[in-house]
Amino acid sequence: MTPELTLGPLVLPTPLLMAPMAGYSDLPFRLAVRALGGLGLAFTEMLNPHSVLIGGGRKRTALLATSPEDRLLGHQTYGSDPALVVEAARWLEAHGAALIDINLGCPTRKIANRGAGAGFLKKPDQALLMVRAVVQAVRLPVTVKLRLGWDTNLVSTTGLIGELEQTGVKAITLHARTGIQGYTGVADWREIRRAVETARTVPVIGNGDIFTPGQALAMFRETGCRGIMVGRGILKDPWLIRRIWDALQGKPDIEPTREERARFFLDHLDAMARHYGEDTGPLLFRKWIPQYAPSLRLDKATKHRWLQVRDGRELRADIVKCLAIE
Ligand SMILES: Cc1cc2nc3c(=O)[nH]c(=O)nc-3n(C[C@H](O)[C@H](O)[C@H](O)COP(=O)(O)O)c2cc1C
Structure with missing residues (x-):
């Protein structure tokens, strides 16, 4: 049986998500991947609240561009100033967004050193305050995407997952690496399993190191996660999500020519x-x-x-x- 994934009022057609990826997950790529099939939800790249609220010009238009075929779509935002993130979320809601995702996972020094993205994992209490403020400010479903922790202090599975659940978020995506790991080493799926066991009401979406349909099936099996988010794998093989969806349905894996x-x-x-x-x-x-x-x-x-x-x-x-x- 294929896992089902519901994010508040949104019932996803498949439990497979395309990761937000700055510079890559734009409208042309999202539509191209959607046309291949199997995709349950895509995301914009992380949107800077300043650009959302006061930015202008072609870059902002291109970043925010969507179309009726570009469904379901989550808008991801981030920032160190909760008031600004709240304002951006409200603006996105007023302009037709269906879901807001908050980035607590970006490890880029420029962002994390300002206390945004994975920088929030150094001060989980402030992360919770921001997430709660956004949840209370909009009617849309709000989700969060985070890493295990900033460093070896794995805040995700030592408290934060349970507390995030209390804020009213509708899903938690866990990239099973720490902030200082960046993209090195391997994603520790055992921590996804722990998060799944901790979260009582909110689905946990597993993320990290899915490059083949077999790995996706293994992640579902080994962690019990309710959905899988695929990042770099889809950049190299845009068919990957369709192939995973086929595998989940027991269909043969047909590689494109x-x-x-x-x-x-x-x-x-x-x-x-x-x-x-x-x-x-x-x-x-x-x-x-x-x-x-x-x-x-x-x-x-x-x-x-x-x-x-x-x-x-x-x-x-x-x-x-x-x-x-x-
Ligand atoms: C080029 C690139 C850009 C990314 N941009 C974002 C982003 O804007 N927001 C975010 O939450 N994660 C971002 N990520 C992280 C991915 O969403 C994902 O969590 C990470 O790549 C791990 O998944 P994977 O092993 O399937 O690639 C980015 C990753 C890459 C490679």
């Missing part, structure tokens, strides 16, 4: 050109080249050449020629 991958790659480039503009889109797209290179079996010279191209149209023409697609 190189032709399908090449077509996806080009469609993604075109979608970015439409979204960000014919000049900027293809240049922004270059960050995807190293992600897709292994599954497209790109040789080093081609990859290097594409990363150097300064003209979007030239890049597209070269891609079409090299991958032999119309």
Whole structure:
């Protein structure tokens, strides 16, 4: 039986979530992954409250862009100033958001040193105050995403999970690494299991190191988590969530062909050109080249050449020629 995941009033079609990823989880990528199937919920990247409230211009428009096909979508925000985070959450609610997620997990020094993201795990009481303030300020379901702790003091499973549950959040996503670990080492799924055992009313979503359908099945089995969030794995293989969904339903794992991958790659480039503009889109797209290179079996010279191209149209023409697609 496939696990079911409900976040307050939101019943997810599948228990599989695409992680918020700054610079990657934008509208073109979300729509491309949704079209492949299996996705229960996607997130925006972490939104700076200043940009949400007073930012202007094309960057903010592109960050906040969504569409009727882009459902279900959670908006993630973060910050060290609870009043500002509350205001951003209210603004997002007034502008049609369906769910607010609070980031208590970003380990980037610039953010954590200011006391935001995973920086909050150094002072769990303040994290709780902020989360409670946001929950009380909006009618939308509010969720949190956190790491195990800032350092080896694993605040998540030594109290914080239970206390977060009391704030009224509708789900807790746990990336099973500490803040100082960044992305090194391995995610400690035993801590996800502990969080699952602690949380009585709120679903725990497991996160960390899912790169194959087999690993996702193992995480469900070993931790008892109610949902799984996939991050880096989906950047390398946009089919991953669909493949996990097939595995959960006992269907065979059908890997896409190189032709399908090449077509996806080009469609993604075109979608970015439409979204960000014919000049900027293809240049922004270059960050995807190293992600897709292994599954497209790109040789080093081609990859290097594409990363150097300064003209979007030239890049597209070269891609079409090299991958032999119309
Ligand atoms: C490029 C990149 C950007 C990320 N940006 C965010 C973000 O904006 N908000 C957030 O909560 N986590 C962010 N993360 C962390 C992921 O959401 C996820 O927790 C982490 O990658 C672990 O999952 P994985 O092992 O499946 O990649 C980011 C990760 C990467 C690799």
